[in-house]
Amino acid sequence: MKVSLGFIFLLFFQFTFAQYDFSAIDSRLEAEKKQLEGHVVALIYKDGKLIYQKAIGTDFNAKSQVPIASASQWLTAALVMTFVDQGKLRLDDKVSTYIPLLNKYSKGYITVRDCLAHLTGIESEPIRSLKEQLNRKKYSNLEEEITDIVSTREIVSNPGLQFRYDNIGLNMIARVLEIITKRGFEQIMSERITRPMQMRNTSFSNLNAVNPSGGAQSSASDYITFLAMILNKGVYNGKRILSEQAIEQMETVVTTTDMIKYAPKATQGFQYGLGQWIMTTDENGKGTAFTSPGLFGTWPMIDRCRNYACIILTEGKLNEERRELFLHIKELIDDIIPTSCK
Numbered sequence: 001m002k003v004s005l006g007f008i009f010l011l012f013f014q015f016t017f018a019q020y021d022f023s024a025i026d027s028r029l030e031a032e033k034k035q036l037e038g039h040v041v042a043l044i045y046k047d048g049k050l051i052y053q054k055a056i057g058t059d060f061n062a063k064s065q066v067p068i069a070s071a072s073q074w075l076t077a078a079l080v081m082t083f084v085d086q087g088k089l090r091l092d093d094k095v096s097t098y099i100p101l102l103n104k105y106s107k108g109y110i111t112v113r114d115c116l117a118h119l120t121g122i123e124s125e126p127i128r129s130l131k132e133q134l135n136r137k138k139y140s141n142l143e144e145e146i147t148d149i150v151s152t153r154e155i156v157s158n159p160g161l162q163f164r165y166d167n168i169g170l171n172m173i174a175r176v177l178e179i180i181t182k183r184g185f186e187q188i189m190s191e192r193i194t195r196p197m198q199m200r201n202t203s204f205s206n207l208n209a210v211n212p213s214g215g216a217q218s219s220a221s222d223y224i225t226f227l228a229m230i231l232n233k234g235v236y237n238g239k240r241i242l243s244e245q246a247i248e249q250m251e252t253v254v255t256t257t258d259m260i261k262y263a264p265k266a267t268q269g270f271q272y273g274l275g276q277w278i279m280t281t282d283e284n285g286k287g288t289a290f291t292s293p294g295l296f297g298t299w300p301m302i303d304r305c306r307n308y309a310c311i312i313l314t315e316g317k318l319n320e321e322r323r324e325l326f327l328h329i330k331e332l333i334d335d336i337i338p339t340s341c342k
Helices: 002-018 023-031 069-085 112-116 130-134 142-152 168-181 185-194 220-231 244-250 320-336
Strands: 040-046 049-056 260-262 277-281 287-291 298-303 308-314
Touching (some): 023 040, 023 049, 023 320, 040 220, 069 112, 069 168, 069 220, 069 244, 069 298, 142 168, 168 185, 220 298, 220 308, 308 320
Antiparallel strands (some): 040 049, 040 308, 277 287, 287 298, 298 308
16 A cells, blocks of 8 residues: 555656656756856746756755845845734834834934835945855844944935945834844744744854844745745745735735836846746736845746746855856746746
8 A cells, every 4th residue: 555655656756747848958057057056946836836857066956054144134034024014013003113213313203114125214225145144243143232222323215215235224113023022033934834833944044243134044845835935925835924915015026127226137127026937027016026035046936927946955056147047947947837917
């Protein structure tokens, strides 16, 4: 009986992967092996299962844990939205309600939404290199970091008007979560996101202050689990993690091209929602494809027109060549999986 059941499972597994011909993606990844420094994992999820998986590199697989840099922001935004779902936060709440110091330094009008959308208006210096990301100022905790930012950085625009991609907004709202719960950010993330979804290889632990904007380590298998939850409108394994309304709010475009004063080269041409980039929109301006790429080479994607999620996880820097490679891989996927959008 055990042999028969195993055989049936193998047949099902083969059938799952046989529905689509991803040989063009295999070929492209193999051809770009050198550019990817010999390490890459690619997973595609659709209709409740993995329909593609590819791993290149010795001892590098779907469970390998690596720093994911700004891909952390999608996780942090989702965590914030669990508090919005519970009514413990509102997107239009002023952050100064929880951090009164903001009022003293003319930053009292920044909202939760502004933090999630990089619209705080606070001056910032973009993280441009791997070294800068790893060697950020050695704060001992989020409270110390936010106190320093609030008291030393100038306001360069009114909140909600100018987009600057940085670590300020997500880290500020993460500090608010700590104040609300009287718990550390890592513990909150574990309780509400990673542990309920069995993401055992995902952590924000750090020798210095936790960095909700760019300090997570994760694996391809963990991150595709998170993406599957988002794709399934907030549900993981029958358990609701986020409401459908929360997902819709995260995927709503909040920027215009004129608002964007700084964006990483890897995301130029995209718009922004809450904690995620919006790659494409439909004729009504509604987001249809989303991403949150990381400086270290992680590129997660969701495509609602074709109902799939994808993670391409590598080691090394996300440069312009890799951006073009990952966008080309998305084009290959889109050619294989038919769209439901007109």
